[in-house]
Each structure stands twice: as C-alpha cells, then as structure tokens.
Amino acid sequence: MSEAYFPVGPGLGLEENFLSLDDILMSQEKLPGRAESSLPRLAFVLGQGAGTGDSIPEGTKLEIPLWLAKGLHDSKRRIISVELPKIYKEAWRTVFSADATVVDLHKLGPYYYGFGSQLLNFDNPENPEIAQTLLQTFISRFRRIMDSSQNAYNEDTSVLVARLDELERALFQAGQKGLNDFQCWEKGQASQITASSLVQNYGKRKFTEVDG
Amino acid sequence: MEPAEAEFLAEKELVTIVPNFSLDRIHLIGGDLGPFNPGLPVEVPVWLAINLKQRQKCRLIPPEWMDVAKLEEIREQERKEDTFTPMPSPYYMELTKLLLNYASDNIPKADEIRTLVKDTWDTRVAKLRLSADSFVRQQEAHAKLDNLTLMEINTTGTFLTQALDHMYKLRTNLQPGESSHSQDF
Amino acid sequence: MFISDCRREFYDVIVSQRVLLLVASDVDALCACKILQALFQCDHVQYTLVPVSGWQELETAFLEHKDQFKYFVLINCGANVDLLEILQPEEDTFFFVCDSHRPINVVNVYNDTQIKLLVKQDDDLGVPAYDDIFRDDEDEEEDSENESEGSEPSEKRRRFEEDIIERTMKRRQRREWEARRREILFDYEQYEYHGTSSAMVMFDLAWIMSKDLNDMLWWAIVGLTDQWIQDKITQMKYVTDIGTLQRHVSRHNHRNEDEENSLSIDCMRIAFEYDLRLALYQHWSLYESLCNTSYTSASLKLWSVQGQKRLQEFLADMGLPLKQVKQKFNSMDMSLKENLREMIEESANKFGMKDLRFQTFSIHFGFKNKFSASDIVYATASLMENIEKEEPETTNFIKALDSLSRGNLDKLHQGLALAKKQLRAIQQTVASCICTNLVISQGPFLYCSLMEGTPDVKLFSKPVSLCLLSKYLLKSFVCSTKNKRCKLLPLIMAAPMDVEQGTVIMVGIPPETESSDKKNFFGRAFEKAADSTNSRTLHNHFDMSIIELKTEDRSKFLDALISLLS
Numbered sequence: 001m002s003e004a005y006f007p008v009g010p011g012l013g014l015e016e017n018f019l020s021l022d023d024i025l026m027s028q029e030k031l032p033g034r035a036e037s038s039l040p041r042l043a044f045v046l047g048q049g050a051g052t053g054d055s056i057p058e059g060t061k062l063e064i065p066l067w068l069a070k071g072l073h074d075s076k077r078r079i080i081s082v083e084l085p086k087i088y089k090e091a092w093r094t095v096f097s098a099d100a101t102v103v104d105l106h107k108l109g110p111y112y113y114g115f116g117s118q119l120l121n122f123d124n125p126e127n128p129e130i131a132q133t134l135l136q137t138f139i140s141r142f143r144r145i146m147d148s149s150q151n152a153y154n155e156d157t158s159v160l161v162a163r164l165d166e167l168e169r170a171l172f173q174a175g176q177k178g179l180n181d182f183q184c185w186e187k188g189q190a191s192q193i194t195a196s197s198l199v200q201n202y203g204k205r206k207f208t209e210v211d212g
Numbered sequence: 213m214e215p216a217e218a219e220f221l222a223e224k225e226l227v228t229i230v231p232n233f234s235l236d237r238i239h240l241i242g243g244d245l246g247p248f249n250p251g252l253p254v255e256v257p258v259w260l261a262i263n264l265k266q267r268q269k270c271r272l273i274p275p276e277w278m279d280v281a282k283l284e285e286i287r288e289q290e291r292k293e294d295t296f297t298p299m300p301s302p303y304y305m306e307l308t309k310l311l312l313n314y315a316s317d318n319i320p321k322a323d324e325i326r327t328l329v330k331d332t333w334d335t336r337v338a339k340l341r342l343s344a345d346s347f348v349r350q351q352e353a354h355a356k357l358d359n360l361t362l363m364e365i366n367t368t369g370t371f372l373t374q375a376l377d378h379m380y381k382l383r384t385n386l387q388p389g390e391s392s393h394s395q396d397f
Numbered sequence: 398m399f400i401s402d403c404r405r406e407f408y409d410v411i412v413s414q415r416v417l418l419l420v421a422s423d424v425d426a427l428c429a430c431k432i433l434q435a436l437f438q439c440d441h442v443q444y445t446l447v448p449v450s451g452w453q454e455l456e457t458a459f460l461e462h463k464d465q466f467k468y469f470v471l472i473n474c475g476a477n478v479d480l481l482e483i484l485q486p487e488e489d490t491f492f493f494v495c496d497s498h499r500p501i502n503v504v505n506v507y508n509d510t511q512i513k514l515l516v517k518q519d520d521d522l523g524v525p526a527y528d529d530i531f532r533d534d535e536d537e538e539e540d541s542e543n544e545s546e547g548s549e550p551s552e553k554r555r556r557f558e559e560d561i562i563e564r565t566m567k568r569r570q571r572r573e574w575e576a577r578r579r580e581i582l583f584d585y586e587q588y589e590y591h592g593t594s595s596a597m598v599m600f601d602l603a604w605i606m607s608k609d610l611n612d613m614l615w616w617a618i619v620g621l622t623d624q625w626i627q628d629k630i631t632q633m634k635y636v637t638d639i640g641t642l643q644r645h646v647s648r649h650n651h652r653n654e655d656e657e658n659s660l661s662i663d664c665m666r667i668a669f670e671y672d673l674r675l676a677l678y679q680h681w682s683l684y685e686s687l688c689n690t691s692y693t694s695a696s697l698k699l700w701s702v703q704g705q706k707r708l709q710e711f712l713a714d715m716g717l718p719l720k721q722v723k724q725k726f727n728s729m730d731m732s733l734k735e736n737l738r739e740m741i742e743e744s745a746n747k748f749g750m751k752d753l754r755f756q757t758f759s760i761h762f763g764f765k766n767k768f769s770a771s772d773i774v775y776a777t778a779s780l781m782e783n784i785e786k787e788e789p790e791t792t793n794f795i796k797a798l799d800s801l802s803r804g805n806l807d808k809l810h811q812g813l814a815l816a817k818k819q820l821r822a823i824q825q826t827v828a829s830c831i832c833t834n835l836v837i838s839q840g841p842f843l844y845c846s847l848m849e850g851t852p853d854v855k856l857f858s859k860p861v862s863l864c865l866l867s868k869y870l871l872k873s874f875v876c877s878t879k880n881k882r883c884k885l886l887p888l889i890m891a892a893p894m895d896v897e898q899g900t901v902i903m904v905g906i907p908p909e910t911e912s913s914d915k916k917n918f919f920g921r922a923f924e925k926a927a928d929s930t931n932s933r934t935l936h937n938h939f940d941m942s943i944i945e946l947k948t949e950d951r952s953k954f955l956d957a958l959i960s961l962l963s
Contacts, residue, residue, distance in 0.1 A: 009374075012381040113378070117385050131385040138382055142375060143345045149371065150341065167378060175371040182367045185215035186309065193216050267439040268608055312661070322661030 010114050010167060014121055022166055026111040026118070027067040032085065035060045036078040066118055073122055082122045085109070090126070093133045100140040105165035112165040113138065141168065149175025153183055218363045222306035223259040229270040230254075258307065262314045272315040277301065278308070280321050283328040290335045296359040305333055305363045336364060344372055348379060398506065399514050400493075403602045407493055407515060408436070410468070416444040417466040419458055419474065421939055422794060423627075423861065424777045426473035428596035428620035429495060431801050432613045433470070436603055448794040449474060451937035452483070459484050466490075473497060473595050474939045479504040480512060495598055497591045497624070498939060503530055503582070517593040517601070525581045532574065588916035589941050591629040596620025597638060604645070611649050611665050615770075616801060618642055618667070618758045622770040623778070627861070628868050628906075631915050639756050643669050646758060665762040665803060670769070673738055674755050676820055677772055680813050683729070684712075684722045689820040691827075691869035695876045696750045700828035707748070714744040762803060776812030777801060779819045782859040819862060822853035827870045836874050838883050841962035842905070844955070845870060847892040857892040860943050863904050866890070871909045885910060889919070889958075891951070899948045900935075906942070917942045926957040 011017035016027060035056050043054035056062070062080065064072070072079045086092060087108045096103065105112045116134045120127050148160045149172040157176065161169050224242070235248040245256055253273060256264075264270040277283070277300030289297050301307055308329045316322040340360070347355050357365075400406045416437075420430045430446070437444050445462070449455045455474060469492045471480075476496035481504065486492075494505065495515040499522070505512045506524050516522070600617035603609040621638050624630045630638075646667050660666075675693065678686035687693050687708065697711065698704035712722055717740075721729050738754065745753040759769045781797040800808040826847070830836060836845045845867075847854055857863045867890040875884050887908045894902040905919025920941025927934040932950035946954060 009377075012378060013385060113382065117382070120385055128386070131382070135379070135382040135386065138379060139348055139351070142348050142379075146341055146344065146368075146371065146375070150337075150368065171371065171374055171378070174374050175368070178367045178369070178371055181215050182363075185219065188313070193214070193220055267441075268610065269439070316661040317664050319661070321659055322663075323659075326661075 009170070010111075012114055012167065013117050016114075016118070022111070022170075023114065026114045026166075027070075028065050029109065029111060029115055030063045031066055031069045032083045033062045033064050033069055033080050034083070035062060036081050039079070066115070070118070070121060082119075082124075084119065084124065084126065084130075085115075087112070088116055088119060088126075088130050088133075090129075093129060096133050096137050100137040101144055103137075104163040105168070106163055110166045113167045145172055146175060148172070150179050152176070153179055213366050213369075215363065215366060218303075218366055219306045219310070221362065222303035222310070223257060223262075225258050225301065225303055225307060226255045227258055227261050227275060227307075227311070228253045228255050228273040229261050229264060230273065231264065231270045233269055258310055262310060265315050265318075272311065272318040274311060274315075274319045275301065275307065277304070278311065278319060278325055280324050280328065283325060283332070287328055287332045287335070290332050290339075294339075296336060296339065296357070298359045299332075299361055302361050303363070304329065304361065333364075336360075337367065340364060340368060344368070348375065351379075351383070398509050398512065399516060399518065401518070403515060404605050406513065408602060408606065410491075411470070411493070412440050412442055414442075414468045415466055416442060416468045416470055417458075417462050418444050418446045419449050419455060419469060419471045420446065420794075421473035422448060422450045422781055422790070423473055424623035424774050424781070424797075425497060425594045425596050425620040427777060427781075427794075427798050427801060428616040428623070429472050429594075429599040431616045431798065432596060432599040432603055433472075435610070435613060436606075436608060439608060448791050450790060451939065452478075453937050456483065459486075463487070463490065469493070471496065476501045476505060476514065476516070477589075477939075477941070478502055481508065486511065495595045497593060497595050497629070499590045499592045500524075500585055500588075503585070507531065515598055515602075517598055522592070523585065525585055529581050530578050587921055588918050589920040590914070590916045591624060593634075593638065594620040594624050594630075597642070600645075609645070609649075611667060612803070614642070614645050614649055615665070615667055615758075615760055617645075618770050619773050619777070619801070622757065623774045626771060626774050627864060629915060631913070636756065642758070663763055665760055667758055667760050670757055670759050671738070671754050672757050672759070672769055673741060674753050677775060677813060677816060679726050679767065679769060680772060681817060682723050682725055683717070684719075685817075686726075687711075689817075689824045691823075691872050692753070693750065694824060694827075695869070695873040697748065698873075698876060699824075700831050700873070700877075711744060711748050714747065715740050766806065768809075772813065772816075773801070773809070775816035775820070776809055778861055779815040780808070780812040782819075782856070782862050783815055784855050784859070785815075819856065819865075822856055823862070823866050823869055826851065826853060826857070826866060827873050830870055831873055831877055836870065836888070838880070838886065839889075839955070840959055841886070842958075843871070843874065843883065843886045843888045845888065845890050846901075847890075849893045849896060854893060858894045858902055860902070860904070860938055860940070863890065863892055863902060864906070864943070867904055867906050868909075871906060875909050887917075887919070889955075891946075893948075894945055900945050901948055901951060902943065903946055904943045922958060922961055926954055926961055929961075930954055930957045932957075 007021070008017055008019040010020045010022040010026070016023040035058055038055055038058045040055040043056050064080070069080065069082055073082055109115060113134055116130060120131060124130070145164065145168055148157075152160055157172075161172055164172060230251060230253050231248040232250050233248060234250055235246055237244050237246040242257070245260065246254060248254055261270065261272055265272055277286075282300070286297070286300065308326065311319060312322050312326055319325065340357075343355070343357075418430060418433065420426050434444075434446075436442075445466070447458045447462070449458055455471075459469070463486065467490055469490065471492060471494045473496050475492065475494045477498045477500065479502050480486075480492055480494070488511070491511055491513065493513045493515060501514065501516065501522065501524065503525065505514060507527055594617070596617045597620060600609060600613055603613050621635070621642065625635045646669060650667055674690065675683070675686040676690045688699060693699075697707045699708060712719065717733060721733055742754055745751075757770050759767060761767045777797045777800055780800055781793050783793050783796070796808055797812070799805045800812045829851075830845055830847075835847075836843050838844075847857060857866055867888055870890065871888045874888075878884060885908050887906060889903060889905045891901045891903045894900045903923075905917065905923065907913060907915060907917045923934070923942065923944050924936065926932070927936075927944075927946075930950070930953045932954040933947040934950070934954070935945040937945060
C-alpha cells in the first residue's frame with residue numbers, strides 16, 4: 001500500500017526534524033520569557049506595542065514562540081531569558097511522578113514531549129529533572145496507550161485519545177492500524193497484495209531499456 | 213507489512229491432499245510437484261491445495277497438529293508458561309484460517325479447532341503486551357522474543373518499534389549531549 | 398435430438414470450447430445456470446453469460462455473438478420453437494438446449510446434428526413418430542423418371558392412364574397423410590406445459606460426473622420449488638421430484654454427526670421438512686404471512702369483513718396471543734414455536750385448509766441463517782423483477798443470480814424485503830379485484846383487466862409477477878364465487894405494459910381445479926386469434942401464453958378468442 005505522502009515523524013530531542021509538520025506546529029507554541037536588555041523597535045514584532053517604532057524596555061515580560069526564543073537565547077549576550085512553562089515546573093513534575101496517567105496532556109499542551117525536549121536547549125538548571133520526568137511520563141502512560149489501541153475495535157476512539165498528546169496519538173493510531181488490519185484479514189476483507197514498488201520500478205526500467 | 217502478505221508467505225507451506233485425478237509431475241519455479249494419482253496422498257503448497265479443493269479435485273488432510281487433543285495441550289502449555297512456547301507451525305494462525313475457510317468439510321471438529329487456535333492466539337498476544345510493558349518499564353536495552361510468529365509480530369510490530377524509538381530519544385535527552393553544545397553560535 | 402449420455406455428448410464436448418450461455422429470466426433457469434457455472438469453474442471452462450428475457454433478445458444475443466462462438470447453451474428457452482428457422486445458424490454451430498418448456502418442437506427433436514436436447518427421458522413427452530410427420534419427397538422423382546420411359550404409343554397411352562390413376566392415388570394418400578400430420582401436430586402442440594426443472598437436469602449431470610456439491614443440490618431444490626410456486630407442474634410431479642431430491646439430500650447430509658466427526662457449523666446443511674405453506678413466515682410475522690399467502694387468504698376469504706373475523710377465530714382456535722402472532726417470527730416465544738406446525742395444522746383442518754403443510758427442504762448454516770426453499774424462490778424472483786430502480790434488466794438478473802450464493806446474504810435479505818412488498822401488493826390487488834367484481838365471465842373463460850393507475854400496476858407489467866397475481870386471483874375467485882360453472886374456467890388477465898406505446902401484457906392460465914394437469918391451451922389460442930383478426934401482437938415471451946398486445950386491438954382480439962374457444 002503506497003501513500004502519496006509519507007508523514008515525517010517529530011524529531012523529539014534537542015533538534016527539531018526540519019521536515020516534520022508536527023515539529024513546525026510545535027515550534028509555534030508560546031513560551032514565557034523576559035527581555036534581559038531593551039529591544040529597540042521590536043515591540044510590534046513581539047506583539048507588545050502598537051506603533052512600529054516602540055521599543056521593549058529591559059525586564060518586560062514576553063510571550064514568544066519557541067522558534068524565536070531559540071534564536072534570541074544566548075547565554076553570553078543575554079538578550080532574553082526564558083522561563084519554564086508551568087507544566088514543566090517542580091509542582092507539575094510532582095504530579096507526573098505521582099500518577100502520570102490521569103493528566104490531560106492534550107489540554108496542557110498538545111506537544112508535551114516535543115516541547116519539553118526543546119526546552120532542554122535553554123541551559124536551565126532543572127534540565128536533568130525535566131528530561132527524567134519526560135521519560136518517566138512516557139513509560140508510565142505507555143501501558144494504557146498500548147492496551148487501549150490494541151483492544152478498541154470498531155468503536156469510537158475519540159474518548160480514548162482525548163487526553164493524549166500528539167505524539168501519543170500517532171502511536172495510538174499505529175496500534176489501531178495493526179489491530180484493524182488483523183481483524184480485516186481475519187474476516188476475509190484483506191486488501192489485494194501488490195508487488196513491491198522496487199520490483200515495479202525494476203520492471204519499468206527494463207521496458208525502457210528494451211525500447212532504447 | 214500487511215496481514216495479507218503474511219498469509220501469502222504462509223501459502224508456501226506444504227499440506228497433504230488426496231487428489232482424485234491423475235497428472236504427471238509438474239515443474240514450477242518453486243520446485244517440482246506431484247505426480248498426482250487418484251487416492252494417493254501427495255504434498256503440495258497450500259495455494260495449490262486450496263485451488264484444487266475449490267475445484268473439487270482433491271480432499272484435504274489437515275496437518276497433524278490441527279487436532280483438538282493436540283491443540284488443547286498447546287493451549288494449556290501456553291497458559292502455564294511465562295515465556296512463549298513453540299508453535300506447531302510458524303504460520304499456525306494463517307493456516308488455520310485458510311484451511312478452515314476453504315476445507316472445513318475435510319477437517320473434523322472444525323469449530324472447536326477454530327476456538328482453540330484463537331484462544332492460544334489471544335493468550336500469546338496478551339503475553340506479548342505484558343512483556344512489552346515490563347520491557348519498557350524497566351528500560352531494558354534488548355529483549356529476546358523466541359517462538360513468536362510472523363503474524364503476531366506483525367500486529368504489534370509498528371506500534372512497539374515506534375514506541376521504543378520515542379523512548380530512546382527521550383532517554384538520550386537525559387545525558388546533556390555534546391551535539392547540543394556544538395550548536396552554540 | 399435427445400442426448401442420452403449427458404457427460405459424453407454434452408459436457409465433454411464443451412469443456413474445451415468457448416461457450417455462450419443464454420439464460421432465461423426465471424428462478425429455475427438461474428439455478429440451472431448456477432450449477433453449470435460451478436461446474437465450469439472446476440474445469441476452467443471459458444464462458445460468456447447473456448441473460449435473455451424473450452425471443453427478440455435471444456435473437457439479438459445470437460447475432461451479436463455468432464462470430465465468436467460455435468457452442469451455445471440455452472437454459473429454459475429455445476425448446477418449443479424451431480431454433481434453426483428463427484436463428485438461421487451456420488452449419489458448424491451447435492445448440493445445447495436445457496429447457497422445461499413443453500411441447501418440444503418436433504424439428505428440434507429430429508435434428509441430428511445441430512440441436513442437442515438436454516431433457517430428462519422419463520418425462521412423458523409424447524413426441525409424434527418420425528414417419529408420421531416427416532416424409533421424404535420421393536414421389537416427384539418417380540414422376541420424372543416415368544416420363545422419360547416408354548416407347549410404343551399404345552403402351553404409352555396405357556401407361557399414361559395407369560400413371561394418372563397412380564398419381565391421383567398418391568396425391569390422395571398424400572393429402573390424407575398431411576391431414577393426419579396436421580391432426581397429430583395439433584394434438585401434440587395444443588397444450589403448453591412444463592417438464593422436469595432444468596436445475597434438476599443440470600444437477601443430474603453434476604451427479605453423473607460425481608461433482609455434485611451440497612450447494613448444487615440446494616440450487617436444484619430451489620429450481621424445483623420455483624416450478625411449484627409458479628404452479629408450473631402438477632402436485633404429483635412435485636412429490637415425485639421431491640422424492641428424487643430427498644435421496645440426494647440424505648446421501649449428502651447423512652454424515653454421522655457423532656462426537657468424533659462433527660461438521661463445522663459454517664458448513665451448509667440441507668434438511669427435509671414438512672413445513673407450513675406460509676410465504677416467508679420465518680422472516681416475517683405469522684400474522685402478515687397468513688394474510689399474504691394466497692392459500693390461507695383465499696381459504697379464509699380475507700378480503701371480506703367475515704374473512705377477517707374468521708382469521709381472528711382461527712388465531713383464537715390455535716390459542717396464539719395476538720401480540721405474539723404480530724411480532725417478528727424470530728422473536729416469538731420459544732415455547733410457542735415448539736409445536737407450532739402441528740398446532741396450526743390442527744386448527745387449519747377445522748377451518749377447511751387441509752393442505753397447509755407441504756414437503757420441502759430448508760438450509761442452515763452459521764448460527765442464525767435458516768432459509769426455506771420457498772423463501773429463496775420469492776426473494777430471487779422479486780430481485781429479478783425489481784422495479785424500484787430504473788436499472789437495465791441485466792443488473793437485476795445478476796443481482797438475483799448473486800443472491801443464490803451463500804456468500805451474498807445482504808442481497809438475499811434485500812430480496813426478502815422486496816418479496817414481502819410484492820406479496821402485499823398482490824394480495825391488495827386480489828382483494829380489490831374481488832371486491833369490485835373486476836373478474837368477469839366471458840363464456841369460455843374468465844377475464845380481468847387491470848386499469849392504468851391501479852396501485853402497483855407497474856409491478857404487474859412484469860411477466861412473473863403478473864402470473865403470480867393471476868394465479869392468486871383465480872384461486873381467490875374460485876373460493877368466492879357461487880357460480881359452479883365459473884369455478885372450472887380458465888382466466889385471462891391483462892395489465893398495462895407501456896403507456897406511451899399503448900400496449901398491454903396479457904396472460905392466460907389454466908383452470909384452478911384439484912386435479913388440474915397444469916396444461917395451458919392459451920398459447921395456441923392467442924396465436925390463432927391474433928392471426929384471424931390481424932391484431933398487432935408480440936409473442937416475445939418464452940411462455941406462449943404471455944403476449945403483448947396493442948391496446949386498441951384488445952376488444953377484437955378478445956372477441957376472436959371467445960368465438961374460437963366456445
């Protein structure tokens with residue numbers, strides 16, 4: 001079964017995957033921060049003032065998208081400083097370690113894992129804890145995703161995926177596809193098998209050779 | 213991989229049929245088949261057996277393991293042990309479906325066999341999920357999945373590899389890697 | 398000519414050829430076709446299937462394909478006319494005709510090369526002897542020889558006189574012979590009737606080749622049941638054929654169902670049943686089925702108020718609560734269903750319905766699929782004449798053909814729903830015809846004509862539905878009339894066919910009596926009446942007793958019929 005479009009998965013690490021739509025959408029998410037020095041004539045760009053000439057004074061609180069924060073953040077020149085969004089902070093980390101499965105990750109930021117991994121770029125002292133929480137959250141939520149995706153056959157899955165973040169949803173879909181394909185096969189509705197694209201292309205090439 | 217492709221591979225397995233026609237040995241790319249004599253059992257691939265059966269040219273003899281007593285034993289064994297027990301055929305699920313769908317009149321107690329095989333399958337898949345969970349929970353680096361069949365791997369394969377992939381990346385985040393620092397500009 | 402060895406003379410001949418299947422649009426033909434298709438599939442025979450609903454289509458189909466095919470198999474069509482004359486085939490073209498229409502045309506019977514008839518030999522065919530109807534014309538030759546002979550004048554003269562005497566003698570003989578021939582042919586061709594079902598003939602072929610499957614046996618049963626439901630064969634013939642099939646059924650389904658050897662639930666099982674004669678009752682409610690079955694509705698006279706009252710009494714007599722009777726049969730209380738057949742039969746006897754049960758077969762497969770042979774016949778027939786969508790007739794034909802396979806349950810259920818509609822429509826039309834006295838005695842026959850604008854009139858422009866309607870109507874009429882003479886009359890029924898072209902479809906059916914031999918003389922009568930009045934008629938249907946007629950010519954056509962038959 002060949003598809004016209006192969007989705008590229010998210011990078012899920014310090015680096016984004018350049019071709020991943022998920023990562024592009026994720027980099028648009030806002031991040032709280034503060035101007036460390038005054039930023040002349042940038043108020044309009046950052047959505048802080050009306051006039052084009054307004055500047056942002058030092059110490060102003062900002063909401064900047066991730067991609068911009070990554071560009072402006074520099075430990076040496078101190079243009080802006082970045083704060084942790086609240087779900088990555090100590091208080092929420094405790095919640096996650098208590099029981100990660102009850103949290104609605106979709107509401108709290110649909111790119112929990114990807115965004116969290118990106119935050120590690122900002123040399124925060126809490127980085128090791130954040131990374132640890134991300135991993136543990138994934139591990140403890142894994143069982144539920146696996147069970148629900150491999151058992152929900154022929155039912156409305158919207159309730160099951162409502163609390164999953166985007167990464168987990170993709171995973172859930174992969175599990176569903178495995179289950180559905182198997183069930184279809186068992187009921188005798190399996191699809192036609194086609195030759196691999198490699199073989200087909202090989203055949204085509206041979207024809208053109210003959211023609212030439 | 214699609215289940216249909218797994219089934220396609222299973223169709224190469226040999227089964228015994230009793231033909232009701234005679235034909236000399238036939239030479240195919242996959243090997244020679246026959247000769248066929250009325251009443252004399254002969255081994256042929258499943259695809260040919262089903263074709264002949266549909267055209268009423270043979271009677272099918274079920275594989276030795278396709279028997280209620282044997283399958284009950286296998287099911288009990290599978291329930292008792294924590295690891296995967298060896299299956300009588302690497303394509304037990306595919307063969308059961310194919311043979312029971314097309315030749316159920318040649319297989320005694322077909323309904324019971326279907327239930328037994330499905331029970332065994334369910335036990336094994338549940339076991340597979342359980343071990344996958346403990347594998348992830350304990351953050352093991354590798355696992356040994358002996359005696360799993362193609363179809364079983366196929367149903368959870370994509371899911372599991374994708375999940376492990378994510379987990380690997382989240383784990384590399386734990387060590388502040390060198391790669392991130394080289395990005396400084 | 399008749400084929401005596403089906404396998405050698407028919408199957409082995411076509412098995413290596415490309416074959417054209419021409420199949421008529423009736424359920425028996427479909428079943429025969431299904432059996433043949435299954436055989437063809439086993440042996441990889443290349444065939445093309447063309448549904449034909451009348452002579453015109455048969456001719457067009459033949460002309461279209463005659464360049465590509467040399468072997469033609471005709472199912473339920475072609476036996477009762479001179480095929481060579483209407484098709485004008487090349488010498489190397491062969492026709493295999495499997496047809497239940499009788500009488501078989503004598504030319505078809507005595508053609509030794511191109512026409513092969515697949516007909517059960519033990520049927521009482523009554524074909525006239527060859528010498529009675531064919532005669533080589535040697536006389537003329539002799540005459541010419543005589544003329545060249547002779548030398549002496551006197552002798553010549555004497556010879557000449559003798560010659561004249563001889564010749565007149567011969568001529569007289571010939572005239573007598575011809576008169577006798579006409580008489581024999583008239584006797585032979587006067588009545589139209591039906592022989593052994595084609596599906597059964599095909600099943601016999603499969604059986605001879607030991608390729609008979611349970612599925613094929615089921616199709617043969619459905620084919621026979623179709624003949625019975627369409628009232629094409631006598632009760633006697635039905636019972637005999639059921640007996641034959643029952644031997645096959647027990648041979649196929651005897652498998653000792655012990656612990657060791659039990660068969661999968663998915664496999665099909667055929668069982669002989671002494672079942673209720675209620676149409677579709679297992680897929681309907683008992684009440685609906687009682688109301689829409691012609692036998693019960695005619696016996697209880699359900700079109701009248703008294704009849705409805707009698708139905709209530711009947712139900713009360715059986716002790717079945719109305720609530721149970723009116724709900725789906727499947728959901729009825731198990732305790733009630735246990736002895737239902739016996740209970741109904743007992744009460745029915747009191748109400749004068751002695752034959753409420755009949756011998757038939759049913760199939761089961763899976764956990765919830767149980768169908769009686771008559772269910773399948775109704776469903777398939779109504780799929781074939783489905784008028785709900787404007788689709789080409791081939792689509793309906795293919796759908797009906799598919800519904801006979803076990804794998805296409807959805808199509809079968811669709812057919813059952815359509816069949817219920819059809820039976821309701823028939824019952825309502827019968828009731829309104831009886832209540833408004835639309836059935837009139839014309840002397841030698843009864844006549845009923847449906848007006849344009851009657852509900853469901855479109856349905857009755859189709860031959861099978863119209864035939865069913867006429868049979869149900871005649872049954873009900875016989876039960877309702879007090880006139881003893883009218884009870885013994887046949888019925889002619891007319892329904893509008895095409896309003897724009899101004900045509901009606903007309904069908905004649907034999908009288909409804911206990912000892913009816915189901916022989917129908919309307920085919921020939923229609924032909925004669927049309928000839929004598931120059932009516933614009935179209936004898937397109939394979940049954941001669943169904944014709945199409947211009948509306949304006951109807952009255953003169955009927956007048957001619959009356960004078961012809963009285």
